[in-house]
Ligand code: SF4
């Protein structure tokens with residue numbers, strides 16, 4: 001089971017959705033390094049939504065059809081606030097030496 005800052009990843013509402021009517025099959029979403037998408041004969045599908053990096057929107061930013069959307073960022077920020085994610089992530093960053 002995957003966790004994010006002490007919270008089960010499955011409890012965090014963050015993953016892409018594709019509007020198939022807008023998708024122009026440019027393939028840019030397949031450049032995601034997290035194996036979230038799978039290419040099919042009809043274009044991409046979201047195969048592993050929980051592998052999406054929480055807060056990332058790179059694929060949507062580069063989608064030529066503007067077919068990819070995410071839950072509202074404000075909703076994610078409320079979740080961060082409720083679960084004290086900011087301080088947990090900062091603690092992890094300090095422990096790993098990335099910040100001091
Ligand atoms: S990046 Fe957007 S338009 Fe391109 S294949 Fe993926 S979903 Fe379709």
Ligand code: SF4
Nearest residue numbers: 032036052053056059
């Ligand atoms: S938001 Fe980032 S991690 Fe999530 S599917 Fe798109 S590129 Fe991959």
